[in-house]
Amino acid sequence: xxxxxxxxxxxxxxxxxxxxxxxxxxxxxxxxxxxxxxxxxxxxxxxxxxxxxxxxxxxxxxxxxxxxxxxxxxxxxxxxxxxxxxxxxxxxxxxxxxxxxxxxxxxxxxxxxxxxxxxxxxxxxxxxxxxxxxxxxxxxxxxxxxxxxxxxxxxxxxxxxxxxxxxxxxxxxxxxxxxxxxxxxxxxxxxxxxxxxxxxxxxxxxxxxxxxxxxxxxxxxxxxxxxxxxxxxxxxxxxxxxxxxxxxxxxxxxxxxxxxxxxxxxxxxxxxxxxxxxxxxxxxxxxxxxxxxxxxxxxxxxxxxxxxxxxxxxxxxxxxxxxxxxxxxxxxxxxxxxxxxxxxxxxxxxxxxxxxxxxxxxxxxxxxxxxxxxxxxxxxxxxxxxxxxxxxxxxxxxxxxxxxxxxxxxxxxxxxxxxxxxxxxxxxxxxxxxxxxxxxxxxxxxxxxxxxxxxxxxxxxxxxxxxxxxxxxxxxxxxxxxxxxxxxxxxxx
Amino acid sequence: xxxxxxxxxxxxxxxxxxxxxxxxxxxxxxxxxxxxxxxxxxxxxxxxxxxxxxxxxxxxxxxxxxxxxxxxxxxxxxxxxxxxxxxxxxxxxxxxxxxxxxxxxxxxxxxxxxxxxxxxxxxxxxxxxxxxxxxxxxxxxxxxxxxxxxxxxxxxxxxxxxxxxxxxxxxxxxxxxxxxxxxxxxxxxxxxxxxxxxxxxxxxxxxxxxxxxxxxxxxxxxxxxx
Numbered sequence: 001x002x003x004x005x006x007x008x009x010x011x012x013x014x015x016x017x018x019x020x021x022x023x024x025x026x027x028x029x030x031x032x033x034x035x036x037x038x039x040x041x042x043x044x045x046x047x048x049x050x051x052x053x054x055x056x057x058x059x060x061x062x063x064x065x066x067x068x069x070x071x072x073x074x075x076x077x078x079x080x081x082x083x084x085x086x087x088x089x090x091x092x093x094x095x096x097x098x099x100x101x102x103x104x105x106x107x108x109x110x111x112x113x114x115x116x117x118x119x120x121x122x123x124x125x126x127x128x129x130x131x132x133x134x135x136x137x138x139x140x141x142x143x144x145x146x147x148x149x150x151x152x153x154x155x156x157x158x159x160x161x162x163x164x165x166x167x168x169x170x171x172x173x174x175x176x177x178x179x180x181x182x183x184x185x186x187x188x189x190x191x192x193x194x195x196x197x198x199x200x201x202x203x204x205x206x207x208x209x210x211x212x213x214x215x216x217x218x219x220x221x222x223x224x225x226x227x228x229x230x231x232x233x234x235x236x237x238x239x240x241x242x243x244x245x246x247x248x249x250x251x252x253x254x255x256x257x258x259x260x261x262x263x264x265x266x267x268x269x270x271x272x273x274x275x276x277x278x279x280x281x282x283x284x285x286x287x288x289x290x291x292x293x294x295x296x297x298x299x300x301x302x303x304x305x306x307x308x309x310x311x312x313x314x315x316x317x318x319x320x321x322x323x324x325x326x327x328x329x330x331x332x333x334x335x336x337x338x339x340x341x342x343x344x345x346x347x348x349x350x351x352x353x354x355x356x357x358x359x360x361x362x363x364x365x366x367x368x369x370x371x372x373x374x375x376x377x378x379x380x381x382x383x384x385x386x387x388x389x390x391x392x393x394x395x396x397x398x399x400x401x402x403x404x405x406x407x408x409x410x411x412x413x414x415x416x417x418x419x420x421x422x423x424x425x426x427x428x429x430x431x432x433x434x435x436x437x438x439x440x441x442x443x444x445x446x447x448x449x450x451x452x453x454x455x456x457x458x459x460x461x462x463x464x465x466x467x468x469x470x471x472x473x474x475x476x477x478x479x480x481x482x483x484x485x486x487x488x489x490x491x492x493x
Numbered sequence: 494x495x496x497x498x499x500x501x502x503x504x505x506x507x508x509x510x511x512x513x514x515x516x517x518x519x520x521x522x523x524x525x526x527x528x529x530x531x532x533x534x535x536x537x538x539x540x541x542x543x544x545x546x547x548x549x550x551x552x553x554x555x556x557x558x559x560x561x562x563x564x565x566x567x568x569x570x571x572x573x574x575x576x577x578x579x580x581x582x583x584x585x586x587x588x589x590x591x592x593x594x595x596x597x598x599x600x601x602x603x604x605x606x607x608x609x610x611x612x613x614x615x616x617x618x619x620x621x622x623x624x625x626x627x628x629x630x631x632x633x634x635x636x637x638x639x640x641x642x643x644x645x646x647x648x649x650x651x652x653x654x655x656x657x658x659x660x661x662x663x664x665x666x667x668x669x670x671x672x673x674x675x676x677x678x679x680x681x682x683x684x685x686x687x688x689x690x691x692x693x694x695x696x697x698x699x700x701x702x703x704x705x706x707x708x709x710x711x712x713x714x715x716x717x718x719x
Contacts, residue, residue: 281597288595289678296677307578323647324673327686351577355677362680431680 016178368399
């Protein structure tokens with residue numbers, strides 16, 4: 001496709017053509033209307049002038065007969081202007097007037113008539129157009145009163161010429177403008193296309209050009225640029241994740257390999273082999289765990305998990321998970337308390353939410369460890385709270401450990417991020433990433449706060465409208481309520 | 494126990510065959526879904542191990558068509574897809590248990606043994622008895638040697654599950670799934686701590702221990718005097 005056909009095909013150019021046609025039609029109509037109205041007005045004026053003169057001359061004739069008429073006509077003929085007069089006898093001899101050489105046709109006609117006549121001009125005579133009224137007087141005399149209308153013809157010609165030129169100009173400007181606008185637009189579209197191609201070729205830092213005029217194309221480019229920025233960010237995240245995966249999976253793989261090699265180097269011995277193999281399996285299990293956690297996070301983040309959402313009582317789930325961890329906490333000398341609100345129903349995936357809560361409690365027990373708490377002079381305790389805060393179910397887990405410095409609170413939600421202080425505890429650095437992903441999947445949020453001393457983690461999940469089911473209290477038996485260790489059961493409205 | 498392994502990976506299949514033989518079971522093998530379906534229909538097996546992705550006819554379809562023919566042989570689904578949603582799909586198709594690859598053989602063995610367990614005479618009864626330990630499912634009472642033992646509701650359910658599978662190995666994951674209904678990894682050895690609490694209640698003050706740890710596999714409750 002040549003550049004020109006490409007140009008003709010643009011929407012802008014086609015629009016220009018359409019508008020050009022419309023404007024031309026409108027211009028023709030306007031000009032014609034003006035021309036026509038003017039002509040009508042001029043004819044009326046002409047007729048009126050001639051009629052007035054005739055009336056005047058008729059009065060003269062009545063008052064003083066032919067002689068007076070001849071005198072008046074002779075006098076009026078002297079005044080310069082476009083009025084034409086002629087008084088003649090029945091043989092056509094001029095008695096008075098400025099009209100000479102009248103054709104027999106005119107002579108014999110009667111009433112209003114248009115005719116050509118000659119009048120003196122520098123260097124001879126010229127032919128001009130006139131309009132007149134022919135009158136027959138008694139005794140065969142004729143009175144012709146008329147006006148030169150050559151100027152009117154000029155006017156019509158001028159109008160026609162004006163019409164032609166204005167249309168020509170309109171077409172020229174319209175076509176030219178159409179070309180120009182289309183070319184400009186096409187250039188911008190081409191620039192956008194080029195930019196897109198570079199980006200598709202792999203340069204994710206590329207952006208679409210923005211002219212700065214703030215027009216619709218700019219707005220579109222800006223939106224697309226935002227999208228590109230997001231994609232770039234996601235890709236960067238992905239790259240970072242694969243780097244992390246490479247590091248966090250390769251390191252244990254390497255360890256595993258080293259161990260096997262070492263066992264092979266040593267002199268053959270059953271117990272040594274056995275030990276090496278057992279440790280290899282342990283290492284492999286750790287790898288599998290990390291791998292599974294990564295896959296879970298990826299699926300939750302992609303929104304591919306959690307198809308099995310149900311109405312569930314988050315209070316009961318939290319109580320249940322806390323119950324699972326209670327012996328572990330006790331073993332570590334940590335007081336695990338739960339302050340769980342009355343039944344609070346939300347729509348969630350039980351397994352995913354359960355795992356999220358488990359991860360939070362597990363973290364609190366591991367990192368809010370008894371030693372750390374004693375170091376900062378606090379009683380080692382982990383508290384789990386569930387509350388309804390303005391239509392949001394908040395699951396709050398607090399500990400008395402070293403906490404997370406404010407600057408690191410965003411970062412620890414990323415995959416594989418582990419703070420120096422936590423390196424001594426086993427863990428993959430994926431726990432909080434999963435909680436954050438689960439929160440996002442359920443339309444909620446995860447926040448880390450200072451518990452002074454310690455860490456306070458708030459997992460907020462929206463309570464849908466349907467969730468305030470009447471009689472939710474009935475869903476929990478008194479027996480279940482009494483299970484709650486230290487459970488503070490507020491009266492349900 | 495007669496086991497049919499439907500698995501397209503030759504090496505996995507022969508590993509399973511050998512390992513099952515060592516564990517005292519007879520294993521047969523089918524390399525694709527159609528062959529597996531034919532074998533499962535023709536012979537009586539105690540348990541089926543079905544890989545989810547199979548040539549010719551996938552694992553879920555195999556189980557579905559067996560169930561349609563009213564063949565109720567317990568089936569364990571093996572799959573690389575480990576999410577809860579996949580699990581639910583597998584169980585809906587008629588599978589009885591679901592295990593994600595990669596797995597420990599001890600886990601697989603414990604699970605198929607639990608699946609293939611023939612209903613004991615006690616099954617329908619309301620009391621489980623191991624040695625002098627008695628669990629009454631109706632009154633929620635536990636006694637050992639006639640002495641009442643106080644258990645928390647969760648401890649009761651834990652003991653109930655162990656006693657239902659008395660003599661068999663029960664893994665930590667099985668306990669987490671069946672007693673707590675959690676299908677995720679709790680990171681810490683939570684189950685071990687629950688077991689040791691239970692042990693202190695049912696075994697500590699009595700001569701013969703009943704609740705045993707099976708190294709590298711899980712736990713089992715049995716009367717070692719027998």
